[in-house]
Amino acid sequence: MKKSLKNYREAMSRTRGIFAQNPVLIGGLALPIAIMGTTSLMNAVALSIAAFATIVPLMLVASTAGKYIPLNLRRTCYVLLAAAILCGVSYPIGKISPGIFDSLGIYYSLMAVNTILLYRTETYAHHASPLAAVVDGLRNSLGFSLVICVMAILREVVGKGTLWGRPVQTAIVLPSVLLPFFGFIFLGMCCAGAKGLSHLMKSRLIRDKLRGNMQGE
Amino acid sequence: MKLTHRFPPHIRSRENNVTVMGDAVLALLPLYFMACFFYGPRAAALGILSVLVCFVSDLLCQKLAGRKIGVIDLSPVVTGLIIPLLLPASIPYSIVVVADLFAILVIKQPFGGLGQNIFNPAAGGLAFVTITWPNLVFRYTAPFEKLPLFGEITARLVASPAYQLKMGGIPYRDFTDMLFGNFPGPMGATNILVLATCLIFLVVRKSANGKAALAFLGTVTVFAFVFPRIDGARLQSVFYELCSGILLFGVVFFLNDPATSPKREASKIIYAAIAGAVTMLYRYFGGFEEGMVFAILLMNAFAWGIDMCCEQWISRERRKRLEKKSEKL
Numbered sequence: 222m223k224k225s226l227k228n229y230r231e232a233m234s235r236t237r238g239i240f241a242q243n244p245v246l247i248g249g250l251a252l253p254i255a256i257m258g259t260t261s262l263m264n265a266v267a268l269s270i271a272a273f274a275t276i277v278p279l280m281l282v283a284s285t286a287g288k289y290i291p292l293n294l295r296r297t298c299y300v301l302l303a304a305a306i307l308c309g310v311s312y313p314i315g316k317i318s319p320g321i322f323d324s325l326g327i328y329y330s331l332m333a334v335n336t337i338l339l340y341r342t343e344t345y346a347h348h349a350s351p352l353a354a355v356v357d358g359l360r361n362s363l364g365f366s367l368v369i370c371v372m373a374i375l376r377e378v379v380g381k382g383t384l385w386g387r388p389v390q391t392a393i394v395l396p397s398v399l400l401p402f403f404g405f406i407f408l409g410m411c412c413a414g415a416k417g418l419s420h421l422m423k424s425r426l427i428r429d430k431l432r433g434n435m436q437g438e
Numbered sequence: 439m440k441l442t443h444r445f446p447p448h449i450r451s452r453e454n455n456v457t458v459m460g461d462a463v464l465a466l467l468p469l470y471f472m473a474c475f476f477y478g479p480r481a482a483a484l485g486i487l488s489v490l491v492c493f494v495s496d497l498l499c500q501k502l503a504g505r506k507i508g509v510i511d512l513s514p515v516v517t518g519l520i521i522p523l524l525l526p527a528s529i530p531y532s533i534v535v536v537a538d539l540f541a542i543l544v545i546k547q548p549f550g551g552l553g554q555n556i557f558n559p560a561a562g563g564l565a566f567v568t569i570t571w572p573n574l575v576f577r578y579t580a581p582f583e584k585l586p587l588f589g590e591i592t593a594r595l596v597a598s599p600a601y602q603l604k605m606g607g608i609p610y611r612d613f614t615d616m617l618f619g620n621f622p623g624p625m626g627a628t629n630i631l632v633l634a635t636c637l638i639f640l641v642v643r644k645s646a647n648g649k650a651a652l653a654f655l656g657t658v659t660v661f662a663f664v665f666p667r668i669d670g671a672r673l674q675s676v677f678y679e680l681c682s683g684i685l686l687f688g689v690v691f692f693l694n695d696p697a698t699s700p701k702r703e704a705s706k707i708i709y710a711a712i713a714g715a716v717t718m719l720y721r722y723f724g725g726f727e728e729g730m731v732f733a734i735l736l737m738n739a740f741a742w743g744i745d746m747c748c749e750q751w752i753s754r755e756r757r758k759r760l761e762k763k764s765e766k767l
Contacts, residue, residue, distance in 0.1 A: 393532065397570040406544055413548070 229426055238360030245368045245408075246415040250336040255369050256404035258328045262385050265373035267314045267321055269366030271332040273359075274310045275303040279338055280358035283346035299342055304333040318386070337361055372407060455552070458696060459512035461645040465636040465690065466519045469626035472619060476581040477527035481625055483587055484522040484534055491538040492518030499547040513552045517541055520560040520691055523626030524684050524731075525567070526578040528591040533571060537563035557738045558698045560691075561731045568726065576601065576727055578622035598623045600683040604727040608668050609678055616681045627687035637690045646694035649703065650710035654689050655680065657714030667722070683728040685717065692730075698738045705748035712744075713737045 233241040244250045258268045279299055290298055307330070314321060314329075322329060341361055346354040378384055380398035382391050397403060473481035496514035500507055521537050522529070541563030549555045568575050577595040579585065585593060599609035599621060611621045619629035627633070640646035659676050666675035680686070693699065693710055700709050713733055720729025 393536070395536070395570050397566060400569065410548070 226426060226430055229422070236360070238357060239364040239367065241419065243364045243368065243415060244337045244340075244361050245365055246412050248337075248340070249412075250340055251365060252408070254328050254331060254335060255365075255372065256401055256408060258325065259369050259373040259376055259404065260380070260399045261324065261377045261383075262370065262373045263318055263321060264325055265366075265369045267317055267325060267329070268332065268369060269362070270314055271307060271310055271329065272335070272337070272362045272365050275306050275332055275335070276338050276341065276362045277355060277358040278306065279303060279342060280346045280354040281351055283342040284349055284351045284354035287342070287347050296339060296343075299338065300334055303335075303338060304330075307333055337365060368411065372404075372411065376404070376407065455511045455513070458645050459516050461640060461643050462516045462691065463512055463519065465640055466516070466523070466626075468632055468636065469523055469629060470519070472629045472632055473523065473527065473625045476619070476628075477579070477583070477625060478585050480585040480587055481522070481527055484525075484527070484529070484531070484625075485519060487531060488522045488534050488538050489515050489518035491535050492521075492542055495539060495542045496547070496551075499542065500551065503547070503551070505551070511552055514542065516691075517546070517560045517563075521563055524560075524564055524624045524687065525575060526595075526623075527585055527625045528577075528579045528593060528595065529574060533567055533574060536570075537567040539563075540566045553697050555697055557735050558692055558695050561734045561738075565731045565735055568731065572726060578624070580622050581620050581628075596622045598682065598727070599678060600721075600727040603667050603678060603682060604721070606667065608671075608674075609682065613677075616677070623682070624684055624687070627684040630681050630686060633686045633690055637686075640690065640694065645696075646690065647703070647706050650693060650699075650706040651689050653707045654693055654710040654714040657711045658685065658718055661715060661718040665722070679718075679721075683721070684730050688717075688730045688734060692734045698741060700741045700745040700748070702745060702748050702752075704752065705744045708748065709737060709741060709744050712740075 238244065242248065245252070245255050254268060258264050279302060282302065283295075283299065287295065311322070311329070341357060345357055349357065374384065376398050378389055378391060379393075379395055381396075382394045383389060398407075470482060470485055473485075492514040497507065518538060521541065522534050525534065525537075541559040544566075545557050545562035546552075546555045546559040576598070578598050579591070579593045580596055583593045585591060599611060599616075600623070602609045609616075609621075615621055617630050619632070621628060637646065637648075637651060641648040641651070658679060662676045662679040663672050666672045668675040668678070693713065700706050716733040716736060717730045720733050721727075724732070
């Protein structure tokens with residue numbers, strides 16, 4: 222049974238950022254984007270692409286060149302770099318749909334100062350090797366995109382009765398699900414669900430371990 | 439015979455959860471009687487459906503939370519009875535079910551159930567429905583119109599006096615019609631005299647705070663008198679502001695909710711006065727004709743703050759008085 226606990230810990234450390242220590246659900250980072258950008262699946266996919274495009278290269282930059290930048294200029298440099306990348310990425314994102322930037326509004330530009338980026342570069346990338354930093358960036362962006370895509374699918378189907386712009390058969394359409402207040406409520410419920418799930422897994426594991434110890438005696 | 443041993447002090451108060459909620463249920467039943475009188479059996483059907491949905495969802499949530507279900511308090515019944523009374527009689531059944539489910543599953547149970555909810559469940563459910571379907575919630579049928587139990591509602595839908603006030607007009611209903619509730623409006627919130635009787639009943643039974651209700655109504659009166667929406671007719675304006683919308687219903691059942699209002703008497707009065715002002719501001723500048731549910735939800739969020747400020751103020755006053763006394767000695 223000790224082995225299972227070890228396996229669990231290993232699995233948790235491997236999926237750090239995706240399931241365990243998810244930046245949105247456990248860390249509470251990038252909340253405005255997770256709430257306002259999840260009114261449709263197209264928006265969520267566009268934001269996910271932006272997250273991958275900004276977080277992964279900047280983790281690499283922070284782990285390699287971060288030591289040579291003065292401390293008070295670091296964040297400014299990262300944000301400027303992220304803004305430059307976003308300008309470039311806006312070309313492929315614009316191909317998703319013609320009105321995508323109108324529906325995203327300010328929240329596309331806000332990805333340049335997104336808290337996942339600033340938090341992970343400050344706390345992790347400066348002490349880690351470039352490969353580890355890139356993997357961490359990939360995990361965190363994957364965790365962020367998973368959460369916002371799942372939220373966007375549910376909110377779009379219930380709120381508009383469509384999925385990726387195409388009509389879907391639903392029992393009831395509630396337009397107020399698209400408003401920010403429901404985003405807050407829904408994100409809170411997702412956080413509670415994630416916490417409950419991890420609690421359940423841990424408690425089950427401890428119970429198994431205790432039972433194993435008793436049998437061993 | 440079973441004898442139980444209890445230590446003193448022996449409190450012989452009759453009050454507990456069930457009696458407080460039972461008083462509210464007793465006060466709500468005459469409103470259902472009046473609603474049935476005006477709109478036929480559809481009103482009763484809406485109430486029964488709503489109570490069933492609330493009760494079952496509440497029970498399921500408690501089971502899910504692993505709580506022991508021994509004592510059944512009447513709070514989901516009160517929530518279920520309040521929600522249809524603030525909607526028009528022509529409302530589809532599905533909307534009432536959505537409001538009930540939102541009230542119990544989102545507003546009440548995630549915070550820990552009865553006594554731990556921050557916001558009033560019925561007000562939350564109604565606010566959600568109001569934002570989602572404003573066209574259906576604010577269009578009423580005239581009283582004494584025959585409404586079928588099932589199927590499409592073909593009766594003519596009209597606007598309420600609150601809408602006429604919002605648009606800058608003068609409601610054409612006369613004095614007695616307004617008092618007896620013979621005007622289009624929410625199912626249970628138009629019977630002004632019955633509601634006033636309910637308020638007196640609850641104050642006498644000590645389930646409601648009379649001073650808080652007076653503070654609320656006083657603020658609304660002053661507001662309507664100083665800034666009348668009907669030009670040049672201040673008293674008329676006061677009368678229509680007090681009688682239209684869900685104002686008096688809110689005073690009786692939302693303002694005195696034991697779980698979400700402040701605990702001290704002084705803070706209750708301050709809370710009620712601010713709630714009155716916020717309600718009037720919603721009416722004057724809000725997007726909808728009636729914003730009392732939003733005002734109540736907003737004030738619920740500040741209830742703890744008002745309680746804390748009052749506590750500090752009162753303790754400071756008490757300290758000053760004690761210091762004066764000690765100086766005299």
